[in-house]
Amino acid sequence: MIRESHIENIHRRLIERIEILGAISSSAESLTRVFLSKEMDIASRLIQSWMNTAGLVSNIDPFQNVIGSWPSNTAKAPSIHIGSHYDTVVEAGKYDGVLGVLLSIGAIELLQAEGYAPKHHINALAFCDEEGVRFQTTFLGSSLLCGAFDDSALDKVDSEGMSMREAFLARGFNPDNIAHIAPIIGGDDVFLEAHIEQGPVLEASGHPLGVVTAVAAQTRIGVAATGKAGHAGTTPHDLRTDALACAAEMILAVEHFALARPEVKATVGKLEISPNASNAIPGRADFSIDFRAPDLGRLRELKIDLLREIESIAERRSIKIDIQNIQETSHANCDPVVTKLISGAVAANTGQVTELFSGAGHDAMKIAETCRIGMLFVRCQDGLSHHPDEFAESSDILEALRSMADIIKRVDQNAFAHM
Ligand SMILES: [Zn+2]
Incomplete structure (x- = not known):
């Protein structure tokens, strides 16, 4: 069992980290953080340091994806990846994407505090470009980690006339080497993403958490x-x-x-x-x-x-x-087995389950082309997102933290029938 004081500490830190990342912006008045920018460098190093504090072995790849690994004792086991994106739209809210990244780290900290020994490799992932603001490209980070990056994106040009290829070269990375970056998400793995709902369904139903069945x-x-x-x-x-x-x-x-x-x-x-x-x-x-x-x-x-x-x-x-x-x-269906495990964890932690589909795109949607996915939604105020007033209650985030730790355990113990 985890001591309540442990959970409180991890929860408090998570809320503080939302504020810290919410202040790393290219604009003084609002939050804007886009692909291959110096703000992303600052944010990625912070996320990496939090992964290290959580006891994960971490690295930042040339795309600015941050990867933190908690290896299993079984070398050949598949992986459970948990994460979301930390780039933002222009004049963004603090919770979109970042909440899922921080919940993955927080849930792992909780499991480690409990002394949990995973059967599978557990990875916390923070993706570099989901919103596609700079080059009008979405899901770049998750595509790379699935081995599905499309090279034609390198010729896309930002509003200053700089191509993605030039932007990589300016950072000292030759994009010809992208082909040598080994994908870490494989066909036998499971990917879990927590995200604010970005819509009003949970608020209307009075439930803090929702289980996603499909992405439109x-x-x-x-x-x-x-x-x-x-x-x-x-x-x-x-x-x-x-x-x-x-x-x-x-x-x-x-x-x-x-x-x-x-x-x-x-x-x-x-x-x-x-x-x-x-x-x-x-x-x-x-x-x-x-x-x-x-x-x-x-x-x-x-x-x-x-x-x-x-x-x-x-x-x-x-x-x-x-x-x-x-x-x-294309739409992406959440895996029925994984979804059932998520529903079980949400019901056990909150006493309620709302199932819904996501009208917004997410990294999970891209990753569904490679492996099984499951998604958890967290209620947000007025369903508002992509807006500076975006807000999720601290108490809902606590429910999400407890549930995410439980979800990881249930998936680790039940989702891999062949293990
Ligand atoms: Zn998002």
């Missing part, structure tokens, strides 16, 4: 609507092809489409118009559609229906449209 499929579409710009005072309305009025109707159609289908989320979050002048009819409107559904097959079917509606609006208004498929990510 998502696609990003770009729509360019071209009409004809003209003088706002002289062009009769029946002779106009107003690209913005057309885009506005399309945006409302996107909203209606999602409202009629509760399993779907469809969002237009970006709109640019030209010439963007108060006395000119807009000649062009470019907007994005972020479209998500529980599984990829359904997502593709529904996308055809949605785009058909958009095309018919364009046709009726004599507007030319160009539709670009920018990105598509």
Whole structure:
């Protein structure tokens, strides 16, 4: 048994560490920490020092992934990896990603304080680039650790015109050597990720923790609507092809489409118009559609229906449209055996279980292509995330800490039928 004072100490330290990492930012006013930056260097060294304090053997790889290992006595055993990301969006909250990283270290500290001897190798992982802010690339850290890094990302360019290849070279790492970095996540392993929910379901249900069953499929579409710009005072309305009025109707159609289908989320979050002048009819409107559904097959079917509606609006208004498929990510199912073990631990620790699916992407989603995954969600205030006011209660984090330690034990003892 672990003494309550031990748990209190580990919990208090975890909360302090959230604040410490929350202050490591490239901006004085808010939290922004992006891939291959000096802020990531500072944060990675701190995370490494906390892993060392937890008794882990740690290293930082050339991508700024931080890896802390607790080896099993059985050399050939598969691994249980626990982690999340520590890069942030622009003007971020302190909990997104970081909470999962710190819970992995804290849960391991708890198990070690208890004198637990794992049958499997246990790794705490802190991934370097989940948000993809700098190069518009997501899941870079987890891809590398799965041996699935796509070299074409090296040619992507940041807002200053520097390519990822140049950014690596500037740090003294030759990206030609990426192929020699051995993946540490293998097909027989299990990956566990804890993350703030980033949505309002747990708060509405009154439960501190949720068990994730799947991560939704998502696609990003770009729509360019071209009409004809003209003088706002002289062009009769029946002779106009107003690209913005057309885009506005399309945006409302996107909203209606999602409202009629509760399993779907469809969002237009970006709109640019030209010439963007108060006395000119807009000649062009470019907007994005972020479209998500529980599984990829359904997502593709529904996308055809949605785009058909958009095309018919364009046709009726004599507007030319160009539709670009920018990105598509498959859904990822959490492993049923691992999910059951997580549910068992959450029920034992909190007396309740809420199952939900994640509409947001996570490293676990990428890792699901390599091995079995399980995810735990922690309630966050107002479902708010990617925002400076993002907040998770200290008491909920304590529940998550106890549950994570229990989850690791249950997975270590039960998830590997062949051991
Ligand atoms: Zn995140």
